[in-house]
Amino acid sequence: MILLIWAIVLIAAFVLFYKQAYSLFSKHGVKGFTPLPFFGNMGRIVIKMDHFSDHIQSLYDSFPEERFVGRYEFLNPMVIIRDIELLKKITVKDFEHFLDHRTIINKDTDPFFGRSLFFLRDQDWKDMRSTLSPAFTSSKMKLMMPFIVEVGQQMNKALKQRIQEAGVGYVDIDSKDLTTRYANDVIASCAFGLKVDSITEENNQFYAMGKAASTFNFRQLLIFFGLASVPKLVKILRITLFQKEIKTFFRELILGTMKNREAQNIIRPDMIHLLMEAKKGKLRHDEKSTKDSDAGFATVEESSVGKKDINRVWTDDDLVAQAVLFFVAGFETVSSAMTFLLHELALNPEVQEKLVEEIQENEKNNNGKFDYNSIQNMVYLDMVVSEVLRLWPPVIALDRICVKDYNLGKPNDKSKEDFIIRKDVAVGIPVWGLHRDPEFFPNPLKFNPERFSEENKHNIKPFSYMPFGLGPRNCIGSRFALCEVKVMTYQLLQHMEISPCEKTCIPSKLSKETFNLRLEGGHWIRLKIRN
Known part of the structure; x- marks a missing residue:
C-alpha cells in the first residue's frame, strides 16, 4: 500500500511538472507541436528520425496562419518567428530587446x-x-x-x-x-x-x-x-x-x-x-x-x-x-x-556551362587574369552562389535571446490576446523554412539561379533571404x-x-x-x- 501511494505521488508530481514545464505556449494560444516529457520537441532528432532541417521545415509548414509558433528544446521554450515583418522588428528596429545569442x-x-x-x-x-x-x-x-x-x-x-x-x-x-x-x-x-x-x-x-x-x-x-x-x-x-x-x-x-x-x-x-x-x-x-x-x-x-x-x-x-x-x-x-x-x-549541366562561358569571357577580357573586383562583377556567378545559399543555407536557423520583456503581438488574426515574450526566453529564426517557402520563392526545391537575375531579384522580399543573418548581429x-x-x-x-x-x-x-x-x-x- 505504501509503495502504491508513493507511486501515485510520483506520477502526480511528474504530471504536474510536465504540465508546468510545457504550458508557456498553450496557455497563451501559441501553437506548436505537442512536446514529449524531457525531450520537448527534440525527440525525433535525438533518435535520428529527422534531420534538424526536417524539424524546422515541418514546424514552419504546419502552421501557415501563425505569425510565430512555439517549440521546446528539451525543457527550454523557444518562439519561432514566421512573419517577416515581425522579423524586421526583432532583428533591426527593436534590436536592443534581442541583442544576444543564447x-x-x-x-x-x-x-x-x-x-x-x-x-x-x-x-x-x-x-x-x-x-x-x-x-x-x-x-x-x-x-x-x-x-x-x-x-x-x-x-x-x-x-x-x-x-x-x-x-x-x-x-x-x-x-x-x-x-x-x-x-x-x-x-x-x-x-x-x-x-x-x-x-x-x-x-x-x-x-x-x-x-x-x-x-x-x-x-x-x-x-x-x-x-x-x-x-x-x-x-x-x-x-x-x-x-x-x-x-x-x-x-x-x-x-x-x-x-x-x-x-x-x-x-x-x-x-x-x-x-x-x-x-x-x-x-x-x-x-x-x-x-x-x-x-x-x-x-x-x-x-x-x-x-x-x-x-x-x-x-x-x-x-x-x-x-x-x-x-x-x-x-x-x-x-x-x-x-x-x-x-x-x-x-544542372546547363547552369554549369553558362557559368563556364562567363568565366571564359572574364578570362578573355582580363588577359587570363582575375582579381577581387573582376570576380565580384561576374553577374551569373553571383546568381549561382546566391541560389545555392538559398536552397542549402549552411546555417539552418538563427537564434536570439530576449534581454527585456517584449510584446510580440497576437500569434494569429483570430487570437484575442498579445503574447509577451519574457526576458531570457529564446527566439528562433527558421532560415531553412523561409528560404523554401513557395510564397517567397516559387517552386522552392528547384535550383534556379534566375531568381537572382537583374530582372527578378527585386521580387525577393526583404527579410525572406538571410544566408548571413539579419540586423546588426549578422x-x-x-x-x-x-x-x-x-x-x-x-x-x-x-x-x-x-x-x-x-x-x-x-x-x-x-x-x-x-x-x-x-x-x-x-x-x-x-x-x-x-x-
Whole structure:
C-alpha cells in the first residue's frame, strides 16, 4: 500500500511538472507541436528520425496562419518567428530587446570559445564587433585574395595529378572532403599565415584539428543542446563541447605566431596581423573601405554598431577566441556552401556551362587574369552562389535571446490576446523554412539561379533571404565567405568538368546521422579535365 501511494505521488508530481514545464505556449494560444516529457520537441532528432532541417521545415509548414509558433528544446521554450515583418522588428528596429545569442558556452568557464564574437553579450559584444569590423571590409579582402588564389592553384594541380594517375580520364571524389580541405588551407593561409596542402598531405595536423573542431557528430550535438538546456548540470559535470587537445593546439599556434611576428617584425596581411593591430588599437575603418563595391546579393552590410571607434585593451584569450571562431565558422559553413554548389552544378549541366562561358569571357577580357573586383562583377556567378545559399543555407536557423520583456503581438488574426515574450526566453529564426517557402520563392526545391537575375531579384522580399543573418548581429565575415566560394568555383571550372557519378545522391536527401548538412552516402561527383 505504501509503495502504491508513493507511486501515485510520483506520477502526480511528474504530471504536474510536465504540465508546468510545457504550458508557456498553450496557455497563451501559441501553437506548436505537442512536446514529449524531457525531450520537448527534440525527440525525433535525438533518435535520428529527422534531420534538424526536417524539424524546422515541418514546424514552419504546419502552421501557415501563425505569425510565430512555439517549440521546446528539451525543457527550454523557444518562439519561432514566421512573419517577416515581425522579423524586421526583432532583428533591426527593436534590436536592443534581442541583442544576444543564447549562452551556449560561458565566457568565464570556457574563455577559449566563450570570448568569441558569436557568444559575447551586451556591451562586450558591441565593443568586439566594432573592433573587428574593419578587418572584414572589401579592402582587406582584396589583400587576402592572392592567398586564396594560391590555394586554388594548389588544389587544381593535385586534382590533375590524381586524374592522370587514375588512368581513365576522370576521378570520382566526395566533394565534401575536397571542399573542407580547400577551406582548411584557405583559412590556414588567410588567418594563421601557414602554408598547408591538405589535398596532398591528407593527415596534416592543422586539418585534423580543424575537422575535429568543426564537425558536429551525434555526441557533440547532444552536448550542444545540453549546454543550452541544462547549463548548470553540464557545468557541474565539467562537460565541454571541444576537447582540451584542440584548445591547446590553437592557443599555442596563435600566440606563438603572434610572438614570432613581433620578434621578427613580420607583416603579412592576414587575420593574425589584423588581430595584432586590433590589440594595439590600430585597426580602424578607413574612408575607402566604406565605398568599396558590394560583394554580391547575399552580402550583409555593417550596422552603426560596428562602425564606432573603440579604445579597449583586449586580452590574449580574447584574440585567440576570435581567431578560432574565424576558423571554425569558415571551415564548416564555407565548405558546406561550396559542396552543395558543386553538387548542383553536377546535376544542372546547363547552369554549369553558362557559368563556364562567363568565366571564359572574364578570362578573355582580363588577359587570363582575375582579381577581387573582376570576380565580384561576374553577374551569373553571383546568381549561382546566391541560389545555392538559398536552397542549402549552411546555417539552418538563427537564434536570439530576449534581454527585456517584449510584446510580440497576437500569434494569429483570430487570437484575442498579445503574447509577451519574457526576458531570457529564446527566439528562433527558421532560415531553412523561409528560404523554401513557395510564397517567397516559387517552386522552392528547384535550383534556379534566375531568381537572382537583374530582372527578378527585386521580387525577393526583404527579410525572406538571410544566408548571413539579419540586423546588426549578422555574419561579420560575409565578404570573405563569398569571395572564397566564388574563387574556388572560378578556378575549379577553369580546369574541370563536373558531372554526376554512380554514387551521386539523386534525388538529394540529407543524412540524419549528423547535425551538419550532409547528403546520404556522401557528396560524390565526377571530375574530368576540361578541354
